[in-house]
Amino acid sequence: MSIIKTIENLEAWLTDADHRNRTLGLVPTMGYLHEGHCSLIRAAKADNDLVVVSVFVNPTQFAPGEDFESYPRNIERDYELAVDSGADIVFNPEAGEIYVQGASTAVEVSGEITKKLCGASRPTHFKGVTTVVNILFNIVRPDKAYFGQKDAQQALIIKKMVRDLHMPVEVIVCPIVREKDGLAMSSRNIYLGPEERKQAVCLNCGLQKALEYLNSGSDDSRSVRKLIEVIENHIKGQDLAIIDYVRILDGETLEEITDIEPGKTALAAVAVKFGKTRLIDNRVLSVEVR
Template identity: 40%
Template structure:
């Protein structure tokens, strides 16, 4: 696996591959890799000729500086996992490489998706996400970019940006990878102590309840019953539990295609999860 830290070096190499007719796949990550990330690498290896994984903890998408400082950065372990997975290229730049002192301001407006759910609770988050993803797209010039469904709203935001800016990139959303007990894999899970780890199962249990009862209960009843998974524990602080239209994340008004989404603090660790319902 090649390790590259400079943008121009990566672009130059990938342009050579493109001239040979090879398709480029990009897996953008912030590191602390788990099987969910590696499943994206596996998808890229399946659908493209050259797989690039990026590891960059992007400061502009953190509205909580404490969250940024404590974000895990086990780079040696990440490199070993990518090599074992068969990844071809790791792009691992420093902050000043992606954000030089002389840098054009990022003026893209996310729109309504920036006001809902994650946008409501993490103002400015998606401005930072679109900024870094655009930079990675321009640098890695991928034909296909792979994202996990766990960050479903992020995928919709990036899809909108690709359409708005007419970027010639195919996006693939890949299934959530879960632990055997149902907990969605996340880089943040490392911060959970054993008691919090057990309490965190409330997220997947609530989502599974909604899915199993989607055709039996009303939307209000589903939310009322699912909220009960988060009562009675001082470890859980639910931010939102919503049942939404999967195309725009508006609250669902009548039964049809739907997605349930949750954000919850477990102790001091904020986790998100979601599940398609129909």
């Protein structure tokens, strides 16, 4: 198997007699694969006959001044990891293959779901995400597509796009994969210096402390305001951490909530900068049934 670079060659592979009428899973990535991506590929392989992994650093989801040019790339390494994890094809197109000359069409999910969290500081980001995912769905035509819970807002937005546009694809969201010390795996982790890397575990630790406090039985344990305070206080204990946001919102709609009610889920989401590196993490919070 080789890396496929063009839509024409991918179409030929997909319509080959050996591949027709078989279930197909798609794992869209921006490359520089790690164990988090590999877990998605393995999940796709367990559910489907064939798996396509796309490796495409999408320029339209980067704003001016963000790290598009420096974003880590290593297609040979990505190919090996993808194949070892169960991929049947690695699709690695150039930008001109995805965005045809003169392209001016975009797909955008509107409303509060795209304006909060990362959407507040990166207002064009999710428009780029939904546009490229829509293009990939049209090219690959998968039965199922796999995304990671680490990008929780992105997963919710893509699920809404699929639902709103009646797209014939099932979106599967897989759990966050973490390093041994709890740091969520991310391609951007390589940017961290030694001390920044040591302190970065505060994201996961802060989220864990919120979950523990939620189920502590304290009078204000279900208060969103208090839970945010718990997370912020832990992160602020690291001198290199600069908080972008700490939010707790409805786990499905990202609407504002004041308390976490039994039987409901909330999404606790954080974004924190260490130097020039911006990391995100999240935890689904729910009240334990006693």
